[in-house]
Amino acid sequence: MRWVAGLQTPGKTYLPRRSNLEKYLSSALIYQFSKGLELLEKPQALLPNTLLGKPEITQLNVSQTEYDPSLKTLLLIHEDDLSPEASSLKDLKPDLLLVAADRLTWRDLDFTENKVSWLNEALADAHQRAARAFPEATIHSEVLTLRANSLAVFFDEHNITQIVMMRPDIGYLQTRLIEMFEDIGNQKINIHYTDREEDLQIRSLATAGFFGFWKKLIASGVLPKKVPK
Numbered sequence: 001m002r003w004v005a006g007l008q009t010p011g012k013t014y015l016p017r018r019s020n021l022e023k024y025l026s027s028a029l030i031y032q033f034s035k036g037l038e039l040l041e042k043p044q045a046l047l048p049n050t051l052l053g054k055p056e057i058t059q060l061n062v063s064q065t066e067y068d069p070s071l072k073t074l075l076l077i078h079e080d081d082l083s084p085e086a087s088s089l090k091d092l093k094p095d096l097l098l099v100a101a102d103r104l105t106w107r108d109l110d111f112t113e114n115k116v117s118w119l120n121e122a123l124a125d126a127h128q129r130a131a132r133a134f135p136e137a138t139i140h141s142e143v144l145t146l147r148a149n150s151l152a153v154f155f156d157e158h159n160i161t162q163i164v165m166m167r168p169d170i171g172y173l174q175t176r177l178i179e180m181f182e183d184i185g186n187q188k189i190n191i192h193y194t195d196r197e198e199d200l201q202i203r204s205l206a207t208a209g210f211f212g213f214w215k216k217l218i219a220s221g222v223l224p225k226k227v228p229k
Contacts, residue, residue: 021040073096074160074164075130076163076165078177079101079123081166082122082126089164095138097134098140099123099140099144100144103145148180161188161190162192169199
């Protein structure tokens with residue numbers, strides 16, 4: 001999102017233009033979302049004063065909390081990563097397992113009915129797979145809505161002292177989780193985020209614009225030199 005907003009390479013924004021939308025989108029979709037298209041005929045970039053000094057990238061390397069196997073542990077599965085059983089968490093022995101959905105943000109961002117339906121189906125599928133992958137854990141019977149007060153009650157009722165989850169890197173879910181744990185007060189709960197090894201491998205390469213990042217991925221062997229046809 002830093003690239004699209006023009007923050008990674010200051011002044012270089014990616015503006016939607018009406019002509020491009022009408023060229024590459026179906027006429028039915030254009031008709032459905034036609035309101036406001038006139039505003040995109042000659043779009044102008046809004047360049048905030050912060051672009052005068054490039055915002056510092058602060059998360060090239062992320063910090064990790066120590067996982068404590070002696071604590072009563074909840075594995076929290078969220079919509080940003082629905083397959084913890086296919087990560088370094090595959091050998092985890094959690095006491096409880098909870099799949100949670102950020103439905104409040106879906107509502108606030110006015111997600112379409114199809115998108116909400118897809119997310120609910122994906123979360124339900126993750127719930128079933130997790131039950132098979134972590135058979136020793138007590139699994140909550142339904143997908144819970146991410147809400148600070150209801151989660152605080154859940155943690156208290158089950159005496160949770162440690163939460164383990166895949167790290168959501170960016171976006172609305174990361175913001176929601178940070179705010180939620182601040183509201184709950186995590187002084188008594190150890191929050192342990194886990195990163196996929198491939199994400200850690202490339203994170204330190206994202207120091208400039210997209211194409212510089214792309215070239216570094218090729219040079220490091222992460223991407224092939226030629227894209228297969």
